[in-house]
Amino acid sequence: MSEILTINNLKVWFHTRRGTFKALNGVNLNLRKGEVLGLAGESGSGKSTLGLSIMALLPSNAIIVRGSKIILKNRDYLKYFELFPEEKIDRKFKIKKNQKIMKHIRDFLAKIRGKEVSMVFQEPMTALNPLLQIGYQITEALLAHSSINLAKRILSRINLTEDDVREILKIVKSSKNVEKDLNEFSKLKKLDGIEDQVLYILNRKDLSTIRKERMIYSLKEKMKNPLTMSYLKKIAENKSIGIYRFLNRIPILKRYLKGVLIKEGYRKAIELLAMLNIPHAEKVVYMYPHELSGGMRQRVSIAIALANNPDIIILDEPTSALDVIVQYQILQLISELKYKLNISFIFISHDLSVLAEVCDRIAIMYGGRIVEIGPIDKIFYESLHPYTKGLLRAIPKISKDIKTIESIPGTVPDMRNPPNGCMFHPRCPYVMDVCRNKVPKSIEYSKDHFVECFLYGE
Numbered sequence: 001m002s003e004i005l006t007i008n009n010l011k012v013w014f015h016t017r018r019g020t021f022k023a024l025n026g027v028n029l030n031l032r033k034g035e036v037l038g039l040a041g042e043s044g045s046g047k048s049t050l051g052l053s054i055m056a057l058l059p060s061n062a063i064i065v066r067g068s069k070i071i072l073k074n075r076d077y078l079k080y081f082e083l084f085p086e087e088k089i090d091r092k093f094k095i096k097k098n099q100k101i102m103k104h105i106r107d108f109l110a111k112i113r114g115k116e117v118s119m120v121f122q123e124p125m126t127a128l129n130p131l132l133q134i135g136y137q138i139t140e141a142l143l144a145h146s147s148i149n150l151a152k153r154i155l156s157r158i159n160l161t162e163d164d165v166r167e168i169l170k171i172v173k174s175s176k177n178v179e180k181d182l183n184e185f186s187k188l189k190k191l192d193g194i195e196d197q198v199l200y201i202l203n204r205k206d207l208s209t210i211r212k213e214r215m216i217y218s219l220k221e222k223m224k225n226p227l228t229m230s231y232l233k234k235i236a237e238n239k240s241i242g243i244y245r246f247l248n249r250i251p252i253l254k255r256y257l258k259g260v261l262i263k264e265g266y267r268k269a270i271e272l273l274a275m276l277n278i279p280h281a282e283k284v285v286y287m288y289p290h291e292l293s294g295g296m297r298q299r300v301s302i303a304i305a306l307a308n309n310p311d312i313i314i315l316d317e318p319t320s321a322l323d324v325i326v327q328y329q330i331l332q333l334i335s336e337l338k339y340k341l342n343i344s345f346i347f348i349s350h351d352l353s354v355l356a357e358v359c360d361r362i363a364i365m366y367g368g369r370i371v372e373i374g375p376i377d378k379i380f381y382e383s384l385h386p387y388t389k390g391l392l393r394a395i396p397k398i399s400k401d402i403k404t405i406e407s408i409p410g411t412v413p414d415m416r417n418p419p420n421g422c423m424f425h426p427r428c429p430y431v432m433d434v435c436r437n438k439v440p441k442s443i444e445y446s447k448d449h450f451v452e453c454f455l456y457g458e
Contacts, residue, residue, distance in 0.1 A: 004311055004344050005031040005054070005072055011065035011086070012053050012368075015095060019416040020063075023049040025368040025423075028442060031312065036338055036345040038355035040391065041365035044412045047348045048122075050365070051314045054346075055119050056109035060099040072116065073311065081105055115145040118305035119314040124297035128289040134300050135285030138272060139265025141307040143258075150264045151235040153193035156186070157221040158229075164189060165217055168198055172216075178202065192236075194219070200271040224260075231257050272303040276333060295326035302333070306341075314346045319354055331357045352395060356380065361448075364388045367413055367423025370442070374449035384451040386428050422454070430455060 012024040024046050031037050039047045052058055054070060056077075066083040069076050081101055121127040129137055142150060167185065175181040182195040201207070201215045223229065266285050273281035276299045289297055298318055305313050315334070319327040335358050337343060349355055355362055356376060363373040364387065372385040383389050390408035410427035413419055419426055425435040434454050442450045443457040 002033050003030045004033045005029075006069070007050075007054075008069040008071070010050070010053060010068045010070065012049055012058065012068070013063045013065060014059075015061045015063055015098070016416075022415045022418055023368055024053065025418070026439075027365075027368065027370055029363060029370055029373070031344050031346060033311075033344055034338065034342045035360040036334065036347055036358050038359035038362040039346060039348045039365060040350065040352055040355055040362055042391075042412055043350065044415070045365040046368040047350075047365055048316055049368075051119060051316050051346060051348055054312075054314060055113055055117060056105050057113075057119075058102060058106075060102050061095065062102060063098055064101075064105070072112070077108060077112075078105070080108065114141055114310070115308045116310055117312045117314070118308070118310045119316065120298070120301045120305050120318050122317045122320060124294065124301045125289060127301055128297060130289050132288070133285065134273075134287050134289070134292070135266040135269040136262070137300070138269035138285075138304050138307055139262050141304050142265045142268060143261060145308045147235055147261055148238055149193060150261050150268065151232045153197065153268070154221075154224075154260070154264050155229075155232055155236055156191040156194040157197070157219050158223055159191060160194060160220045162220075164191065165220065168194075168216060169213060172198070172202060196271070200274065204274065227253075228257065228260060232260070235261075268307070269303070272306060273300070276303055276306075277329075293326075294322050295329060298322065298326075298330055299333070302330075302337075306337070306343075309341070310343065312344045312346065314348070316348045317350070318347075320349070320351075327354070334358050352380075352391060364391070367418060368415065369423060369452065370450075371424065371453070372451045374446075378446070378449045382446075382449070384445055384449070384456060385424075385453050386430055386455075387424050390427075422452075 007027055007029040010024055010027040010029075011022075014021040014023060027046070027050060029037075029050075039050065041047055049058075053064070054072075058064075064078060064081075064083050066085045068078055068083065070078055081104060083101065084098065128134075132140075168182070171181045171185060172178060179195070179199060182198055186192055186195045197219060198216060201212050204212070207215070224232075269285050270281045273284055278284055278296060278299055284292070284296070284300075289300070292300065301318075302313075319330050322330065331354065334345060334347070338345065338358075345358075347355060347359055352362070359376055361373060361375050362379045363370050364379070364385065365371070366387050372379065372383065372388045379388065380392065383392060387408070390406075393406040394408065396405055408427055413423060413426065419436075421437050422428070422435040422440055425431045428435065432454060438454075440452045440454050442452050445451050445456050
């Protein structure tokens with residue numbers, strides 16, 4: 001599988017009054033197309049900081065150290081900025097200069113964030129705006145990045161003829177690959193966006209075949225007024241910047257056109273929620289977060305992340321605030337999305353049993369570094385690093401013989417004054433002199449199984 005995200009020597013530190021907090025200390029990681037990569041480790045190991053670094057959602061006191069690379073689809077977006085060299089941070093660090101650097105990075109990533117990379121946060125009640133309807137919160141993400149697609153969806157229904165509808169129904173009834181043939185049909189007839197709307201109707205399980213055919217017939221819309229049509233065509237042709245500059249002089253027209261796009265956004269939101277198995281999606285889009293259960297709120301967060309068909313979705317402990325049954329449903333949903341949409345996921349969790357359900361590979365983090373990474377079976381049955389073995393021993397087991405849970409002795413190091421050499425050496429039962437003085441390098445112990453430990457290799 002091709003690599004869609006590569007991280008090389010990523011160091012992210014935080015400037016505080018009590019000293020420099022070294023959250024990430026040389027992370028090396030790659031994410032492949034269509035895989036679910038798990039990130040595990042104790043609290044304070046740097047998992048969430050890594051996710052926020054990829055999204056460029058770091059605060060102004062965060063320092064990305066020179067030499068760090070985050071390569072997304074063959075583009076290293078950090079190379080455009082003058083990052084701080086490691087040796088000068090303590091002596092010549094200037095907070096105002098760093099704030100400007102971080103602002104420029106955040107502004108640069110605003111074009112990508114939500115479109116190519118999205119994030120689902122840990123607690124959906126705090127991630128969602130309590131004052132806005134569910135449909136509007138999904139529509140906001142669409143308006144920010146996909147106003148062109150919204151305009152194309154509206155125009156496709158207006159340009160749809162009765163002959164086109166008959167041809168669509170013919171494809172639906174006789175085609176062996178409906179999705180592929182519908183995509184070819186929409187390109188041939190220049191009806192971009194109609195295929196998604198037809199597939200949504202076909203995938204609904206609560207409708208009979210006759211009802212689905214009627215809904216496909218009802219897709220055709222009447223022509224809107226000529227002024228709105230001309231604006232929608234220009235937006236669909238990616239000329240929206242000039243339009244909005246012109247409409248800024250006429251606020252009433254601008255509000256009306258935005259209203260047309262918002263209405264279409266609600267329509268797309270219903271399709272997304274229905275795809276995520278939320279019942280009565282037509283009603284849910286007009287509800288507020290407090291009216292939904294925890295599981296439904298988490299599905300809404302996933303819908304917002306999916307709205308613009310991103311390549312990568314980062315899940316920051318999406319099941320930690322949910323009960324066991326809802327956890328299982330969310331994990332099943334993630335597995336379905338992986339195969340259906342071919343999206344890459346980074347799943348952050350401290351619970352290895354949760355990661356075992358959905359992940360292809362698992363990376364173990366400690367002290368802001370990846371200490372071991374490999375396929376699930378290698379991590380669970382052939383683990384190498386002493387820290388990984390300690391995490392696995394700490395998982396509660398249902399057995400009459402085991403009365404206590406084994407824990408890893410010691411505590412997570414204070415990253416304002418981290419230990420020299422291997423970060424884990426103060427807690428490691430196999431510590432050697434070399435561990436106290438030298439940082440281990442990552443070696444490939446077996447195929448696709450990497451470890452940072454002096455117990456292995458030369």
